Amino acid sequence: MAGVQEASHGDVRRQHARRVLVFPLPFQGHINPMLQLADVLHGRGLAVTVLHTQFNALDPALHPEFTFVAVPDGVPADLAASGSIIPIILAMNAAMEASAAVHDVLASVLADDGQPPAACLFIDANLLAVHKAASALGLPTMVLRTGSAACFSCFLAYPMLHHNGYLPPKESQLYTPVKELPPLRVRDLFVTSSSDHEMVRKVLARASETVRNSSGLVVNTFDALETAELDRIRRQVDVAFVLAAGPLHKLSPRSTGSSLLREDRSCMEWLDKQAAGSVLYVSFGSLASMDGGELSEIAWGLANSGQPFLWVVRRDLVPGSDGPGLPEGFDRAVEGRGKVIPWAPQQEVLAHFAVAGFWTHNGWNSTLESISEGLPMICMPHFADQMMNTRYVEAVWGVGFELEGKPERNKIAKAIQKLMNEREGEVARGKARELKKKVGSSLENGGSSLLAIDKLIEHISSL
Structure with a gap:
């Protein structure tokens, strides 16, 4: 046929x-x-x-x-x-x-x-x-x-x-x-x-x-x-x-x-070497885009947070550019603490013992995968159902909070600290773990x- x-x-x-x-x-x-x-x-x-x-x-x-x-x-x-x-x-x-x-x-x-x-x-x-x-x-x-x-x-x-x-x-x-x-x-x-x-x-x-x-x-x-x-x-x-x-x-x-994109599995070996519950996973999905200035603010926000992170930066994340160039000095600032890859085996990453939080665009798959692993979220929705998913994450389930407005490095660093190391993040983590039990x-x-x-x-x- x-x-x-x-x-x-x-x-x-x-x-x-x-x-x-x-x-x-x-x-x-x-x-x-x-x-x-x-x-x-x-x-x-x-x-x-x-x-x-x-x-x-x-x-x-x-x-x-x-x-x-x-x-x-x-x-x-x-x-x-x-x-x-x-x-x-x-x-x-x-x-x-x-x-x-x-x-x-x-x-x-x-x-x-x-x-x-x-x-x-x-x-x-x-x-x-x-x-x-x-x-x-x-x-x-x-x-x-x-x-x-x-x-x-x-x-x-x-x-x-x-x-x-x-x-x-x-x-x-x-x-x-x-x-x-x-x-x-x-x-x-x-x-x-x-x-x-x-x-x-x-x-x-x-x-x-x-x-x-x-x-x-x-x-x-x-x-x-x-x-x-x-x-x-x-x-x-x-x-x-x-x-x-x-x-x-x-x-x-x-x-x-x-996956329509090739997964970089080197991140799993990198995660194996990180301390339990120390890493923030960052990914904005397969379709979201941003300008170079926003990418730079996110990069420096991650660097200034002092937190270990795994960041997915798609090659087409910044439209019209020849690959998403990270700001000069960023690699040096995060050496040994951060890893940047073009695409990740996300379900495996979220289930890894080293990962303790997820900064996400809140597409439904990502939101549901995060809930399934008991992980709290920083939410940065872009379009479609992502705003609605964010609202439920924050106001109904209490498993995260929205980072509103344009990305700004100091605001980002504070949000990361709040999620990973402060009481508000711990409360969200506890609620996420309860939802994980309900998934089970x-x-x-x-x-x-x-x-x-x-x-x-x-x-x-x-x-």
Whole structure:
């Protein structure tokens, strides 16, 4: 079959009675949890076919247990190079809806006699075009929400937020509480100061439509973390189930293989040589960017803090530069105490005995991974759901605090000391450890997340 890369051995049909298809949105924070869910389902005896775009294409060699199928995405090269997430999502869906390519690929996959019959397709909520193509073929779709339950609850509330005057946001009202969605304030909603608000509104409306028209919703969270938010979604969305099956990275037997960036594993040997509970891990995710001045302030803030640190500095962190040049004298100032790498095996880093805190952009994967290891956070959100995640970290769970405003070296050094060595950081660390225990409970036999996976497998088996 054209476009299919067979990534398994022997008679797949004989080994597996049923098959699931998965189609992640092609950004790192969406790919990871979708492939983790695929791992979980495969571990329960289901064959897995991964559909993926040519944009940020996945490497089938890293997942020999799956079958991979490329799908034309229609994203113009210049737009793909820009990294502009919302325009890419809209362009991808528009191209897929204007073409029969997705329909034809799905039809070909379903007709493949060499594979077990497909029970359903798991998609990202941002792939409404794929849902429409699957529906036309009679293939049930389920949505994996790769963000928090609170974030999706906000998606659903967007029409209300407009009607009640919170949106579009006004500069004078950024700290106004959103009384319908406590503890959020206007500044915590799914917006940034530079957002094209109507474009954001369109993307979120389409994501909500995808979920409402699906057969069920799986959220990468756990019941004890977002009880009220999950209940709110269940009241508002009429689907067969809303399951909290996370943290998926703790359920997946595979910790590597879905990174779009090459991990520098030298950091693990470096961490092995550090004192227990001494290191601050710093990473702002796979998409955030900053200017050279901000990078310099962060560098000197880390240097002036006196704290051991491991800092992820992506080569494209400062757009338009030939690699993110660190300020002159920085290497000398932190010699023996700090390590800078282009990308890290983050789950392993956060679980390491030497790491005691995380300075993060608060994407949901990073937030959930930090909670899972009982680590408190310094929060520096950039866009999308990161402001909302930060608000929950600080005001609901009490496991960190926000570093507001532009990065400034003295403010940074004080924040690091507060997190790593002062009472406020110790209180946050204690609360993070309590949440870590709740993560463990959710993953035990009879725990909420394992029961959610059981229900999901039962539902798939009934299709």
